[in-house]
Amino acid sequence: MSWLRALRETTRSGFVVERKRLEPLIALRGAAGLALVIAVSLWAFGPAAAASSAFGAFQAAIATFQRSWRPRPELALASGVSLAVSTFLGYLTISHLVLFLALLVVWTFLAGMSWAAGPTIGLIASSNVAIMLITVTLPTSVAQAAGHAAMMVVGGLVQALLVVLFPVRRWGAHRDALADALAAEGDYARRLRHDPVARFDPLPLMEARNAAAVTPRQARTRPAALHGTRGIAERIRPVLASLADPAMGVPSEGRERDRVRELLAAAGTVLDATARAVRHGDPVSVPPNAVATFRTPDTGSILTGPPYRAAVRLRTLLEDVVETAESTGKSAGTAPDHRLRPTLPHLVPVALDAMRRELHRGSPIARHATRVTAVAATGYLLGTWLPLGHGYWAPLTSVMVMRPDFSLTYSRAVARFGGTLVGVALATGVVQAAHPGEYLSAGLAVVSAAFMYLVMRTGQFAAQACVAAYVVFLLGLGGEEWTQTVPERVLLTLLGGLLAMLAYALYPAWETPRLRTRLADWLAAQGRYGAAVLSRYADPADGSGVREALLGSRAARAAWHTAVARAQGEPVRHRGLSRTAADDAEDALAQLGRVAMLMEAHFPDRDAPPVPAAGRFAEALRTATDKGAKAVRERRVPRWDAVREALEAWDREGVPEDGPEAMVRQGAGLLLNSLTELSEALDTAVSPMTAGGSGKTGLPRTTNGSQTTNGSQTTSGPQSTSGPRTTNGPQSTNGPRDPKDSAARDQ
Structure with a gap:
């Protein structure tokens, strides 16, 4: 692919707004926590402290949206505390350019390397560096800096408490992962009726396995329906394939093949019914005709040998998966195959070990950390020397858009600049028309954040437009006029995006x-x-x-x-x-x-x-x-x-x-x-x-x-399991599922 075509493709992907399932209740909860923190801070400590606490609560709520199997309160607390530490250390060195630049280099390099421990940790660490560049400018003394850091912790704590007090679809992500795996196998069974050697993408099974690793606290409250169903689902897939494959002795056409097709159709129906029950926490309702298909004695009179054994095995496994999915109550303990996820304190050595393994010249993570560090330092120096003011916008943009791979970095850079233009234009129009005071600015910032939480999974362009408006209103809360921030923000955002794109071109990590x-x-x-x-x-x-x-x-x-x-x-x-x-x-x-x-x-x-x-x-x-x-x-x-x-x-x-x-x-x-x-x-x-x-x-x-x-x-008999090949590149052969990102999970 030429550079021109690659740029055209990444630009197009940056402006795409995807159709995703929105989660308004979760967005409302995050916005409510943000509003509560801003209101109390504004009343008790003033606009500057309110802005700091708002950034802490804002970032903590974003952390709870990440596709992680870790408990949401833990993510919110980790985000708030880490941002508070970053801000306080940054303020201690901000008055000395060399010291702050050294801190920025170390902090940014660690944030870049943290992607080795998983995308959730990498995103939180990168966001902390970016937000630190803003929040270090708000306090005026060490005591105020400590107070602002404390308010950031409070912001994360409030978001964590709201998650505990007002849970929305508790265990929803885990249920979705298991339901997606069952639905994928149901779709596989139906496709095998027409293509006995159809492909199966094991990604849903891998996601379900990732979801099965829980923390000790989660293990005590995990629903019984999520306890053993995955293990049974793992054993169903090879049985389905062996029942349909001609190499197992069933001819391509004839009475035996017709019986196999009936069994596969019934299996797909049972798996779909189980997936729906697991996803919504309802009892399993299997259509009677599907049950009758497996209970009829005709199978034994039609199938013999390996196909008959596979049919019997399939019936047993389907009965087990339905029975397990219908389990009620809490799991009393851990299953034999139980996998524990490390708690947050125990995650630190795990993350450090993952980062250590990536510290070599050929590692894409190490090259990403080197790139983002060089760009952040260069952007901060350029922003400081340029006569624009608020020079931190350039390194902030670079840190937020840069990712370990080419396509994401370039598409995010384009989306951030385009979203910034739209968000700034809308926010500026509102400010000029309404001339909001402190409380109205705070309210507009909360509304912008709520929209961001709502649409953040639909694409970077829409989310960045909301973020741009949020920052304009939030800085207006501190008394800054839009004319002091908007032109600079646009120009420095463009500069930061260009630096990020140039860095990848000069020091790439091509796959x-x-x-x-x-x-x-x-x-x-x-x-x-x-x-x-x-x-x-x-x-x-x-x-x-x-x-x-x-x-x-x-x-x-x-x-x-x-x-x-x-x-x-x-x-x-x-x-x-x-x-x-x-x-x-x-x-x-x-x-x-x-x-x-x-x-x-x-x-x-x-x-x-x-x-x-x-x-x-x-x-x-x-x-x-x-x-x-x-x-x-x-x-x-x-x-x-x-x-x-x-x-x-x-x-x-x-x-x-x-x-x-x-x-x-x-x-x-x-x-x-x-x-x-x-x-x-x-x-x-x-x-x-x-x-x-x-x-x-x-x-x-x-x-x-x-x-x-x-x-x-x-x-004698059928000998080949191969068939027509129609795949090109990465495949996803599963049927419709609830829209979820397929990003890897954190440790």
Whole structure:
């Protein structure tokens, strides 16, 4: 993508106002807390203290809107206290340019590095630096500075108390995350009726897992419906896939396929009903026809073998998920898989450790921290030297718009400047027409903040317009005329945005050159997952390692998709990996994970006889994918000779025509096919490789008939889990869900 096109795209995205579900009650609560703090401060301490406390309450309310699984009161308190500390330290050094500049550099660098601990922490830290640049100018003595800092803490405390006293949809975010996961699986079941190899985006399951990590205080009050449903939902997905996939023995058409479609449709209905019940806290109401579909004895007379076992397993899991979702009351303790989130004091060492891991030259977080620090210091010096006054607007804008990736930084810069123009124009018109006094200015500031809270999730442009009006009215509360702030604010906001954009152009952290590294990480993770699954067949009594490998593959997949999404908007071209090669490689790795998932759905019982050949193949797969990942990073085509040799040795030992070993051998051949396709995607000139060493693919893409899987070994029945591929770049295959951001969570 050229620079001109990239700028055009980011400009367009900056002005987009998205359609999001508004939360007026939460916005009203935040505005009420802000109004209360301003009114008491204005009455008791005067306009300057009211402005400081207003910034504290304003920022604390914004913190409660962040998509975090942490309790909202904790976020409000953390925001108010950290802003108070920043303001007090800033005032102690503001009279000495060198000292304040040193503090600004240290504080800004730490704020930039804090993005390593999560977006919520990064946003709060960056906002503290930005607001500090304003609030340090309000006090006139050390005692007043301490008083203003105390009022900021009070502002955060008031917002925290309001959250406790007037909760809105308590556990709502956690319910939404779990409901989204169930709804995604319901949509997946319906799509499998028409496309037996349909893709599934595991992001909703990852979000639900993040939501399941709670603080000790949350663990004591978490609703029972949120306690074990997620674990059951995790086990439903591979069963759905194995029931629909032709490789499990159900032909593409016929009586068996019709029965499978009925079961999948009923499963989608049950999952949707459960999702609605979880989201709203209501009893589960499943349509009778869906229940009857699973209870009819026709299933046993139509389906046999693995499909019948999958159908029985699916019925049991659906009954469990409905029963768990209907649980009432509070959870009495922690479940065996309970995950604790660190409390705020314990979060400090966790965050510092995350920041320490990112302190290296190639880290995008470290480069972001360096950029934002240099820009903040430069902007503050330029603002101080320019004959405009209020020079802090330039570094304030830079700190607020800069993010670790290109697209967000540029789009936010454009949105902030455009929103500032609109907000300042509207606020100036109101001031000129009404000439508000202290209390009316305070009221207008509260109204502006309320609108900001209401629309802040619809996009940066609308939110920044409200913020601009809020600041104009709030500074008017302190007695400043609009003519003293508006022209300067517009010019310095433009300067700060330009500095931020220039810094990214001069010292970028492009994601495009790292695509091969992300792809290699995903390959290694998928290999570990496939090897862990095969090892379970070699030792059925040992189930360790599979869950961890699955989570690792999901994380690597998410990192790859994030990298691709960012790279698509960057004005650079990666000469080592074309878009077509990236798409084909993604398809091959997705197929690799799908085959492993299908084998996981049919794990043997703990007392089942072991399959030693599966263990040898697993070791070869693990070693080969690690070496293949290294080859991908080094721009070489990975080879899979060791995997092919292990498969051939397995065939020489003899494989039964049916039974668990035949199924896992079939899956091993499909794993090799996926690896072969990956090599072909990375180098179109690579010679065709198969499980047997000849031909285009070892297992043709078909769902019917007999085929030779490896030279000497022939199996009958459907052999391929692959189908038409239509994906390009990051995918989201889930059905409609409540609009929620998919940002990563804090620690």
